[in-house]
Amino acid sequence: MKPTILVVEDDRMIRELVSIYLEKAGYEVIVAANGEDAKESFRVFQPCLIILDLMLPKISGEELCSWFRSEKRNEVSIIMLSAKAKTQDKIDGLKMGADDYMTKPFDPAELVAHVEAVLRRTGQFCQKITYGGLSIQPRKGEVQLFGKKLPLTKNEFNLLFHFMDNPNIVLSRDDLIYQLYPYNDKMVLDRTIDAHIKNLREKIEDEPSSPKRILTVRGMGYKFVHD
């Protein structure tokens, strides 16, 4: 499953050039030539990254950026594209919530490198997180331990994902319960989490020699560690 990138650009030449490079780099590319289409594509395809030209007809790139950032759309990364090369323009763009800012004209290969840098950091949900031989692919719903597929239950999977998304951070049982039941519709005991942790540990720390991945932090919760 490839990460999806939305390219918002009204200039057809640039749009296609960028698309070709991104596709060659292994991404799923969606294009939009104006703000309306961009919003629609965003809703439908839920891209993990947006390449956003600032000079657009009707709805401006800046306005779109705010829209993407509003509500709970913070997860998506945005790389701005603009002919405006003044320092203040760049600062304004970044302050607006862009993760990166590139000036036209640009080398598409460099754009790809920037995309990869940004996704390495933020696109975890779209791709794969790996720590010491343990890797999780959220979209595929798949977990591998040194290449061997691990069958996890839904709760185990969600727990592990949240752990690997927050390495070295102490997660309280309340926090973990909330991850499993975001709608607060269920009253479960702390002990339930313990039980899931136990089962999860058995699966990801299968051999006695394998490193302890999930530490218990007495009185506080659990922590996924690496290194």
Add this chain to the structure above:
Amino acid sequence: MKPTILVVEDDRMIRELVSIYLEKAGYEVIVAANGEDAKESFRVFQPCLIILDLMLPKISGEELCSWFRSEKRNEVSIIMLSAKAKTQDKIDGLKMGADDYMTKPFDPAELVAHVEAVLRRTGQFCQKITYGGLSIQPRKGEVQLFGKKLPLTKNEFNLLFHFMDNPNIVLSRDDLIYQLYPYNDKMVLDRTIDAHIKNLREKIEDEPSSPKRILTVRGMGYKFVHD
């Protein structure tokens, strides 16, 4: 609770210029003029972001970058700084694991904007309070003394956090008790606090030569001091 930034740059002028801007923007800044110092500072201060010049004496910036990445994979963000402005240089830098790449000469205000863009993603994880080699990272549930991890119990941790959050302020035992039991559900004696303080002191003032961090203010309570 400012994020810590490590600036690795051999040119003193640039180093100080960058430091000034970053400090003005509210960051805790550590500087290093060469690779060895950088590694040492990295270990001790655990910065959440590194501004890394590529042209360094002895150990190159590229080598350092790999070292940082191997040391703590994703945890630290890296912004590269270089006079090399060719597209291929930027691509190489980003591929090496940098989160961003800026070319010299640069506007320090723009650098700050880039720093903020990068930290917007990752900054929440590296909140930290540091006084004289003693640092606490609430989200990690971790305390370090000159880079060495200290195992604290929950109460010790909470006490220390409250102390470091209120440096140089006298905290009464009642206040401290309230910190440990915000729900007022427990009646504990003042002596209990004394006992925790004793254990905490043993851990954070482990050597006879180490400075006294927690002072007793007779008749009033305790005070965490620095400088």
Add this chain to the structure above:
DNA sequence: GAGATATTCATGAAATCTTCATATTCCACA
């Protein structure tokens, strides 16, 4: 309904907390 999964329960062991008894320090005042 059957198998898989989720949740709860009960238990023991271990870590941690709290208190108590005693020692030490500090300060006021002679």
Add this chain to the structure above:
DNA sequence: TGTGGAATATGAAGATTTCATGAATATCTC
């Protein structure tokens, strides 16, 4: 400068909390 009383430090013992675990029960899914 010495002394007594109050406040704090300390070590150890007992009490409590917390967690891992295995088994029992409930719930979900097909």
